[in-house]
Amino acid sequence: xxxxxxxxxxxxxxxxxxxxxxxxxxxxxxxxxxxxxxxxxxxxxxxxxxxxxxxxxxxxxxxxxxxxxxxxxxxxxxxxxxxxxxxxxxxxxxxxxxxxxxxxxxxxxxxxxxxxxxxxxxxxxxxxxxxxxxxxxxxxxxxxxxxxxxxxxxxxxxxxxxxxxxxxxxxxxxxxxxxxxxxxxxxxxxxxxxxxxxxxxxxxxxxxxxxxxxxxxxxxxxxxxxxxxxxxxxxxxxxxxxxxxxxxxxxxxxxxxxxxxxxxxxxxxxxxxxxxxxxxxxxxxxxxxxxxxxxxxxxxxxxxxxxxxxxxxxxxxxxxxxxxxxxxxxxxxxxxxxxxxxxxxxxxxxxxxxxxxxxxxxxxxxxxxxxxxxxxxxxxxxxxxxxxx
Numbered sequence: 001x002x003x004x005x006x007x008x009x010x011x012x013x014x015x016x017x018x019x020x021x022x023x024x025x026x027x028x029x030x031x032x033x034x035x036x037x038x039x040x041x042x043x044x045x046x047x048x049x050x051x052x053x054x055x056x057x058x059x060x061x062x063x064x065x066x067x068x069x070x071x072x073x074x075x076x077x078x079x080x081x082x083x084x085x086x087x088x089x090x091x092x093x094x095x096x097x098x099x100x101x102x103x104x105x106x107x108x109x110x111x112x113x114x115x116x117x118x119x120x121x122x123x124x125x126x127x128x129x130x131x132x133x134x135x136x137x138x139x140x141x142x143x144x145x146x147x148x149x150x151x152x153x154x155x156x157x158x159x160x161x162x163x164x165x166x167x168x169x170x171x172x173x174x175x176x177x178x179x180x181x182x183x184x185x186x187x188x189x190x191x192x193x194x195x196x197x198x199x200x201x202x203x204x205x206x207x208x209x210x211x212x213x214x215x216x217x218x219x220x221x222x223x224x225x226x227x228x229x230x231x232x233x234x235x236x237x238x239x240x241x242x243x244x245x246x247x248x249x250x251x252x253x254x255x256x257x258x259x260x261x262x263x264x265x266x267x268x269x270x271x272x273x274x275x276x277x278x279x280x281x282x283x284x285x286x287x288x289x290x291x292x293x294x295x296x297x298x299x300x301x302x303x304x305x306x307x308x309x310x311x312x313x314x315x316x317x318x319x320x321x322x323x324x325x326x327x328x329x330x331x332x333x334x335x336x337x338x339x340x341x342x343x344x345x346x347x348x349x350x351x352x353x354x355x356x357x358x359x360x361x362x363x364x365x366x367x368x369x370x371x372x373x374x375x376x377x378x379x380x381x382x383x384x385x386x387x388x389x
Contacts, residue, residue: 108198
């Protein structure tokens, strides 16, 4: 099979299913929706897997905190509710068709089997119910961190580690309330080990192994995940591939800048979030896409009224152009002449420069002001993920 027709495999670290998803999550989905459209156009047949965390201390804490408000709370119910809400949000945002979703809970058996295998090989060890993977001290960072920098970075400090740089694969029961043992799913998930949950970094490693056999092209997520999450995923993958004498596969890492509001990171833990559903009750999906695509994807984004107003104006400008062109020309054709093809090639050249969607939107506006053919303007807006038809 030729290189042009090989699938481009993308893994994205998605939300944890304990709250409604907010605009910070939306920024990630909007960028990768564009990226998938772009590679589809290039004939790369992308497949994008979004990992959703449904086994996590935050979820157990939410169940415990909300236990008095409802008598029907369980791990299954709470994660299912927030998954349903996320799907509705992404449908309304008009991006959902480009993504496939996985859940941590679907890969528990594979995680348990991998841990048991590592223990038998004496490449992992147990202390107090926790399981740790031995990490070679000379492992090189994929993000250019020096050994000195890593020595000064926070790590998962835990008693009983043979080396503090070893990574937790399984965390014993201390992360959640003992009352959770009544949940029927626990007997199935944890029958081979003491009760507990798989380590956060190990969760994603195992899903990547199960879905892509570690052979994938792009690993994406929020910039805040570079360390320790993505650093540790790489270290686990590097170590286990070395143990199994496999040739190491290294993806391209794409990190989306942090969304800030009033100089603070937007996050559920800070209580300063704007949910996707609340935003889309007031503004169009295209306005939100333009808002985020109008700045470089890998830079932090400070949300304010001026940027939002500008995005709405651009949305209205593009929408008005298409409405007028439809009235003036009737139903348009899909064929582009040589001049239009050259201009569309210029648009692709702009995007190819580090996915420069900001300049691409400005180029679209220039074409609109020049009253260019709506056919290739539509091809450009479609590629960015904007929908006006």
